[in-house]
Amino acid sequence: MQCIHQIRIYFLLFCLIVSLQPSFSSLMPDSKSELIRIETLVFGKNFSSLGDNDRLAKIEKSLFLKSYIKEDTKDRIVRINNFLLGYGNEAKKEVAGNEESGYENYQTKELALKQFEDSFIEIINQQRSFMGALPLIKDDIAFKVAGEQAENIINKNQLSHFDSKGHCPDERYTLAGGTGALIEVLRSFELDEGKIVLNELLINQLIEAISLNTDELKILYNPYITQVGYGFGVSKDKKKFVVVLDFLTKNGEIEPIRTTINLNQKLNLSGKLKSPYKFKAITIGYLSDADIFDVNDNGDIGFNSENMKPYFPPQDYIAFSDNSKSNLIKILSGIGFVAALGGAPFTGGASGVLAPFFLNTIQNGSPKEVPLKGGIKTTSDGQFKGDLLLNYQGMTGLYFVNVIADIPGSNSAIIISRRTVRVELPVIGMKPIEL
Secondary structure, three states, rough: OOHHHHHHHHHHHHHHHHHHHHOOOOHHHHHHHHHHHHHHHHHHHOOOOOOOHHHHHHHHHHHOOOOOOOOHHHHHHHHHHHHHHHHOOOOHHHOOOOOOHHHHHHOOOOOOHHHHHHHHHHHHHHHHHHHOOOOEEOOOOOOOOOHHHHHHHHHHHOOOOOOOOOHHHHHHHHOOOOOOEEEEEEEEEEEEOOOOOOOOHHHHHHHHHHHHHHHHHHHHHOOOOOEEEEEEEEOOHHHHHHHEEEEEEEEEEEOOOOEEOOOEEEEEEEEOOOOOEEEEEEHHHHHHHHHHHHHOOOOOOOOOOHHHOOOOOOOOOOOOOOOOOOOEEEEEEOOOEEEEOOOEEEOOOOOOOOOOHHHHOOOOOOOOOOEEOHHHHHHHHEEEEEEOOEEEOOOEEEEEEEEEOOOOOOOOOOEEEEEEEEEOOOOOOOOOOOO
């Protein structure tokens, strides 16, 4: 009898546990595809490695600040779709607590493009302030460059960091007159159902999507980044949306340079760094036209930014400094830092980002030694100038010129300016241009 009694107790406990489980134990195929669609809309990617119930709860917590794990699966999906696509107001009332709270207007009201842009930078700066970083200032040149690339992507219906002429982000920025150092982040969404609506919910979805990428998250909250430009693109059917973010560091006044020179001509570069930054070096990287095509080739990836190749400038092949006693800059193989010019690590063209602690996750290419030459004149008030020979094995192509600086005592150096220069063969019979 005691054994039978125990079996009954176990059976009742089993029934109780089963009754408390959500009805989401297994989704029908249609529901699974719907879940992927919703995740892509909210987060910019799907989480198929997680359990179905965890995936739903993650979406609900993002939208409603709580989950509904005991409710029927269909009801939960309907609530989410109502909230995202605007079919009714029940979900919004439930979150807000009452009809007059204004929550719907705050989160889901469609905004004009200018309002959307203003809200976007405001929310990013709020997030940066939470992380202890200073607010970003809108940069007109970066804003123009990002906007043109977003429009280019929508018109071509193809995700790329390169424009229709094959110009990479650094070259687009240089040709537009930019003088800082740029790093570009690109995010996109595509809907099977419904239409893209420019609202504050979409802004939060974009920031959430960026935050899911470790390196992009660090860029978003990088304390050395000072300015930003951004451009948005929406397809005519409002099914596709792209944002191009161009983050900048501008901690100096770097003089304009020639964007095209002949092979074996010298390039003059000069400027003045803002206090407390101190000049460390000028480094040079190189890409041939074939290399540019290879970097630009993402294949047929559709409109999913998760599958797109990231863009990084090339590694440096030479560096110039005011310290001619040092013979080499060596990349430390363990963590990918570029060894010191005078003691502090700095990022060369290999990183494409603005602080050395990113190198361990996105270093592009194997470590190599970079020869160091002198020839740069510096002053105590932050000024520098020098003539550079852009000649990698006698090759024409696209050269990347990086101005490196550090904050004394911080053990952290950054790229103050990155510019591109097209080096071409001289036209026969043409007199050399004096720079």
